[in-house]
Amino acid sequence: MALRNAVMAALLDGPASGYDLAKNFDASVANFWAATPQQLYRELDRMEADGLVEATVVEQERRPNKRVFSLTDEGRRVLREFIAEPPRPAAVRDELLVQLQAADAGDPEAVRASVAERIEWARGKLARYERLRERLLDGRTEEEHLARAERIGPYLTLMGGLALERENVRWGERVLDALDRRAAVRRA
Numbered sequence: 001m002a003l004r005n006a007v008m009a010a011l012l013d014g015p016a017s018g019y020d021l022a023k024n025f026d027a028s029v030a031n032f033w034a035a036t037p038q039q040l041y042r043e044l045d046r047m048e049a050d051g052l053v054e055a056t057v058v059e060q061e062r063r064p065n066k067r068v069f070s071l072t073d074e075g076r077r078v079l080r081e082f083i084a085e086p087p088r089p090a091a092v093r094d095e096l097l098v099q100l101q102a103a104d105a106g107d108p109e110a111v112r113a114s115v116a117e118r119i120e121w122a123r124g125k126l127a128r129y130e131r132l133r134e135r136l137l138d139g140r141t142e143e144e145h146l147a148r149a150e151r152i153g154p155y156l157t158l159m160g161g162l163a164l165e166r167e168n169v170r171w172g173e174r175v176l177d178a179l180d181r182r183a184a185v186r187r188a
Helices: 003-011 018-028 037-049 073-084 095-101 108-137 142-148 153-187
Strands: 053-058 066-071
Touching: 003 018, 003 037, 003 053, 003 066, 003 073, 018 037, 018 066, 037 053, 037 066, 066 073, 095 108, 108 142, 108 153, 142 153
Parallel strands: none
Antiparallel strands: 053 066
């Protein structure tokens, strides 16, 4: 998936400056697509050149002017085409999994520390996702939100992000348990 598709999906929430888009990317699509602010700015320039977004210059006092981007009709058409295509299966490329695969050849404590760090990272993401979930639900139940919200895509992707990070924590705890048990057997 190209970054441009994730940017167009984020712009469905409404026009945004590059700065606002970069700032809000974490809250809207980062649970399934990551990008640096520099990547976003470059992609917005390419998308504007391709007619997928249009920029309006907003003058500001005591700050540089900013460009606010919105989807064009062409951008919406391209996004609809993207949605209609079946996605390619995701490929996992994870350095931690390579470290675990080779754990017996190296320092088990270093691998253990990497797994523990991954668990903490996943818990941090879970906390951010839970705050976003509360904000999206805005006092409604999940069923009410899914039945009545103007857009449910952000919530559905958030559900996937929550499930992934919960599983990362569960898996990481299981790995730590296995490493600890193995170390205890070797010490005995």
